[in-house]
Amino acid sequence: MSLYYRMSKYYLTTPIYYVNDKPHIGHTYTTVAADTLARFHRLLGDRVRLVTGTDENSQKNVQAMEKAGESNIQAYLDRMSGEWKQTWQDLGITVDDFIRTTDTRHLAGVERFWRAVEQSGDLEKRTYEGLYCVGCEAFKTESEILNGRCLLHPNKDLDTLSEENWFFKLSNYREALLAHLDTHPEFVQPESRRNEIRSYIEKFMTDVSVSREVKKVSIGIPVPGDDSQRIYVWFDALLNYMTAVGYGTDDDMFQQYWPADLQLVGKDIIKFHCALWPAMIMSAAKHDALLTHADGSIKLPRHVFAHGFFTIDGQKISKSLGNAIDPRALVPTYGFDAIRYYLLREISFGEDGDFSHERLQIRYASDLGNTFGNLVNRVVAMSKKYFDGGIPQTDLVRATLPVRDDSAWDGKEGLDRIRSAVESALHAHRPDLALEAIWNGVGDERRSGIVQANKLIEETQPFKLVKESPETVAEILYALLEACRYYAWFVQPFMPEVSSRILAQLGLDAREELARGWVQGLAWGGLTPLKKLGEPVPLFPRIEVES
Numbered sequence: 203m204s205l206y207y208r209m210s211k212y213y214l215t216t217p218i219y220y221v222n223d224k225p226h227i228g229h230t231y232t233t234v235a236a237d238t239l240a241r242f243h244r245l246l247g248d249r250v251r252l253v254t255g256t257d258e259n260s261q262k263n264v265q266a267m268e269k270a271g272e273s274n275i276q277a278y279l280d281r282m283s284g285e286w287k288q289t290w291q292d293l294g295i296t297v298d299d300f301i302r303t304t305d306t307r308h309l310a311g312v313e314r315f316w317r318a319v320e321q322s323g324d325l326e327k328r329t330y331e332g333l334y335c336v337g338c339e340a341f342k343t344e345s346e347i348l349n350g351r352c353l354l355h356p357n358k359d360l361d362t363l364s365e366e367n368w369f370f371k372l373s374n375y376r377e378a379l380l381a382h383l384d385t386h387p388e389f390v391q392p393e394s395r396r397n398e399i400r401s402y403i404e405k406f407m408t409d410v411s412v413s414r415e416v417k418k419v420s421i422g423i424p425v426p427g428d429d430s431q432r433i434y435v436w437f438d439a440l441l442n443y444m445t446a447v448g449y450g451t452d453d454d455m456f457q458q459y460w461p462a463d464l465q466l467v468g469k470d471i472i473k474f475h476c477a478l479w480p481a482m483i484m485s486a487a488k489h490d491a492l493l494t495h496a497d498g499s500i501k502l503p504r505h506v507f508a509h510g511f512f513t514i515d516g517q518k519i520s521k522s523l524g525n526a527i528d529p530r531a532l533v534p535t536y537g538f539d540a541i542r543y544y545l546l547r548e549i550s551f552g553e554d555g556d557f558s559h560e561r562l563q564i565r566y567a568s569d570l571g572n573t574f575g576n577l578v579n580r581v582v583a584m585s586k587k588y589f590d591g592g593i594p595q596t597d598l599v600r601a602t603l604p605v606r607d608d609s610a611w612d613g614k615e616g617l618d619r620i621r622s623a624v625e626s627a628l629h630a631h632r633p634d635l636a637l638e639a640i641w642n643g644v645g646d647e648r649r650s651g652i653v654q655a656n657k658l659i660e661e662t663q664p665f666k667l668v669k670e671s672p673e674t675v676a677e678i679l680y681a682l683l684e685a686c687r688y689y690a691w692f693v694q695p696f697m698p699e700v701s702s703r704i705l706a707q708l709g710l711d712a713r714e715e716l717a718r719g720w721v722q723g724l725a726w727g728g729l730t731p732l733k734k735l736g737e738p739v740p741l742f743p744r745i746e747v748e749s
């Protein structure tokens with residue numbers, strides 16, 4: 203029962219974003235990756251929950267409001283949070299829930315959690331003096347400071363803060379965290395990040411301040427039982443992952459979805475997600491039965507995956523450079539599916555990457571237009587022309603095989619190999635590898651990727667062959683049409699709109715076809731001979747680029 207239960211739910215999260223800025227292409231990258239994995243798991247039939255949201259209890263939101271010349275913080279938070287929500291909606295991201303850390307439901311969960319940690323004896327009031335970076339919302343240690351400034355915020359002065367704070371005894375969990383990393387190597391991905399976090403926990407991790415004095419901050423959740431303090435932003439923010447699935451408000455829902463199956467984060471916040479966060483849960487679990495499995499083990503997130511940093515045409519995204527790209531601005535030119543493809547294909551997921559306008563144009567023209575779009579267009583147009591507007595009638599079993607001994611094309615077997623490769627890549631959180639397999643196929647020589655499907659047309663020249671051997675052409679074109687249907691399935695999580703348009707050109711109703719589910723849908727013979735095809739409309743129209 204528990205195995206079925208695990209396979210049938212998939213809860214994934216993005217970081218919640220600060221509302222001191224608008225969404226740019228870097229945030230879009232994380233969110234698109236999450237959406238792609240969510241869509242894949244929905245096709246598998248899983249009960250998926252994708253949550254994103256906004257981090258609002260931060261002093262830097264207050265500063266941003268002041269800078270904007272405003273004075274009503276709630277109005278500012280509402281407007282900016284709305285901007286984020288609207289952006290994801292406009293881009294077609296399939297968000298199941300959008301949480302704000304100013305939501306009442308969130309406050310309830312934070313309070314419950316704080317009390318549990320308090321009962322575990324892991325909170326203690328101490329005087330803290332140190333250098334504080336408002337950009338990071340964190341105290342900085344020597345190794346994180348260069349020329350008197352934060353490594354990540356070289357343009358901001360550090361504040362010297364001395365105050366009474368509640369401390370969370372993070373160092374109590376050093377051994378437990380290291381043991382967890384050893385027994386659950388899949389917890390932190392990719393491996394380079396796991397090594398980094400291991401060394402941090404072993405050598406550098408210290409107790410952390412988790413509250414601020416009320417007189418120093420104008421925003422934040424009050425510390426339960428201590429009116430002089432507000433909960434510090436990370437301790438509060440991390441809890442969104444639980445409060446979004448009912449922690450503190452709906453125990454049944456929480457038990458259905460927690461622990462998270464995947465938490466996507468940027469590499470700059472792994473210390474919080476892979477050390478502080480699991481330690482907080484370990485602490486609270488001692489006094490909150492909701493946080494332990496039936497076997498007594500603690501309900502920690504299954505995977506935290508950290509992706510790399512992002513540059514724009516080789517430069518760091520920054521307000522001062524003004525190079526942040528609003529993802530919506532690219533949609534009229536390329537269509538959002540092409541942007542999704544570019545982001546997920548161009549960058550090895552987990553590594554640093556660059557958003558290059560030139561590379562985007564190249565990928566759009568070659569991978570999408572000339573390779574994928576051209577294939578679908580030629581196959582549908584030829585079939586319509588030679589077979590009376592419909593799908594050719596042929597021996598469906600023979601059509602599974604490579605047509606010639608020396609063919610680059612490996613038929614159905616190659617398509618099945620791609621299917622397995624897509625599944626493994628997405629289970630390993632590597633959308634880039636999945637796309638690589640769909641385009642180039644899998645295998646030593648003969649393959650069945652989109653590239654080889656195009657080669658099959660060159661090899662066999664159906665437009666010439668049709669006069670002497672219409673039977674062979676029927677076989678070839680049926681195989682290629684069916685391959686296009688497979689590709690439409692394969693790319694569905696990545697390019698949902700393009701996928702539906704391909705299915706429509708193949709004469710299928712996308713909604714009905716996708717309702718069959720991944721396993722049923724990816725069985726040979728989904729196209730019925732003699733059934734009418736749709737119109738071969740170009741999927742990726744040529745774009746004029748100003749230089």
Ligand SMILES: [Zn+2]
Binds near residue numbers: 336352353
């Ligand atoms: Zn900083």
